[in-house]
Amino acid sequence: MTEKARIIKGVGGLYAAEIMGCGKACGEIINCRAKGSFRRDGIKPLPGDIIEFERQKDGTGFITSICERKNSLIRPASANIDLILFVVAAARPDPDLFLIDKMLAVASHNGIDVLMIVNKTDVDPQRARELCELYSLSGYDTVQFSAEFADDYAEKTQYIRDAVRGKVCFFAGASGVGKSSTINAVFPEFKLSLETGDLSEKIQRGKHTTRKTELFKLCEDSYIADTPGFSMLEIAQYNMIPKDCLTGAFPDLEKHSFSCRYTDCTHVCEDGCGVISAIEDGVVARSRHDSYKLLFEELKNKNEWD
Ligand SMILES: Nc1nc2c(ncn2[C@@H]2O[C@H](COP(=O)(O)OP(=O)(O)O)[C@@H](O)[C@H]2O)c(=O)[nH]1
Ligand SMILES: [Mg+2]
Ligand SMILES: [Zn+2]
Known part of the structure; x- marks a missing residue:
């Protein structure tokens, strides 16, 4: 008998997947391996994938098939993304419009909705307003935010929380714009306590940054992933x-x-x-x-x- 699950993380050929459906195992995490023929056929299960698996005697799962993907990205390796929460900073670092437009084009080409979060409104309120105007005019959903002063942005916090409901979401954006700070501020109850810091600290720590994508479950059918270690250029370049x-x-x-x-x-x-x-x-x-x-x-x- 096969069961369905969603892959939340993959490391070295081992996949952690969350069991779906209405059985009593629903929500349980199972470690799975993929069928040998996948590798031969060049198929690689990705975080976000919905899989069918058979339960083995040792309690692990054996992936027998991958359900058809709605979309997929090469970097960060991921599938079935519903929404990209695209964080840009009003300043520090200054927004690079070309890079922003390139990312938006990648999302659009892959059929992924975008919510643009213009963060660090406290640093340069006018630039934040201008960015919001520019991208609203261009047809994108935008919200002004300040992760540092999230208490003053209760309405915006709620807006972002509502936007992710029932979706598989990725945070993307240049290093230092405030992706991890935003996740920590908007979803404090998950105590993900993602590491935040300025650029110089990060470059020093760079060696240890994980490049693996992991989906965190917020509630039924809602997942978010930070994208540590992926530069915007890389995302755009690999998904040309x-x-x-x-x-x-x-x-x-x-x-x-x-x-x-x-x-x-x-x-x-x-x-x-x-x-x-x-x-x-x-x-x-x-x-x-x-x-x-x-x-x-x-x-x-x-x-x-x-
Ligand atoms: N002034 C201000 N600083 C912020 C804000 N959001 C994040 N920061 C700071 O910007 C730096 C980078 O934030 P981080 O969340 O690590 O960025 P990430 O690389 O996109 O994950 C940290 O020092 C944060 O404290 C904000 O809204 N206002
Ligand atoms: Mg971060
Ligand atoms: Zn023309």
Whole structure:
């Protein structure tokens, strides 16, 4: 008889999985190994995967199949992500709009919703407001926050808690923006006590940072994962978007591409481009188009070399 479980962590070919369903074992953690043929076929179970397993006499599980994935990322290796909680800082470190747009494009291309948390509002309130305006205009769900002064942001805390309910969520964002601080502040009852600190301390500790992804269960069907040890660049680089899909990864630009004069318009500099005229009309943010153009160049060169 097979049972279903969700993988929450994988280390060296051993997977910790939480049993699903309505049986009495539901919620129990079982250690599983994968079928040998998985490796031969190049299939690797990932955190977030829903698996079928057979219980062995020694109490461990034997993974017999992996249920179809809704999506998956290479780095951090993960599957079936419903929401990326994308933390950016108003300052310290200063936001890098290109990197932010690249991450948003990766999420969009993989069909993953994003909640952008603009953290460190206390450090630069005006920049925080501007960032929120820019990304709300671009169609993203945004919330201003300060992990350091979370008590003053009770409503925002509740908003983030509500947003993760019933979902598998990942925290992502550049190092030092406050991912771990936000998790500690928003979900204090789990006492995850994730390590936080400034960049210089982290570089010194860098060697010991874990690169494994682990899902923490918040409540029924709700999980969150911090992404320690993954740089934003790495996430973007390993989950690169094919050139032909780039416009689709910028929904705010794509909306205006249907009125382009040429069907093969690349929206970089063509005459009669609907995207460019939308920027001139102020309905699409110029910085989003700048990122699009940079990414377009990057992908063009990449494909030429491949
Ligand atoms: N002023 C201020 N500092 C913050 C805030 N959130 C985090 N920090 C500080 O920023 C540093 C990096 O935070 P951390 O959570 O480790 O960032 P992570 O690398 O994204 O996990 C730490 O020194 C935190 O105390 C905030 O809202 N305001
Ligand atoms: Mg952290
Ligand atoms: Zn165009």
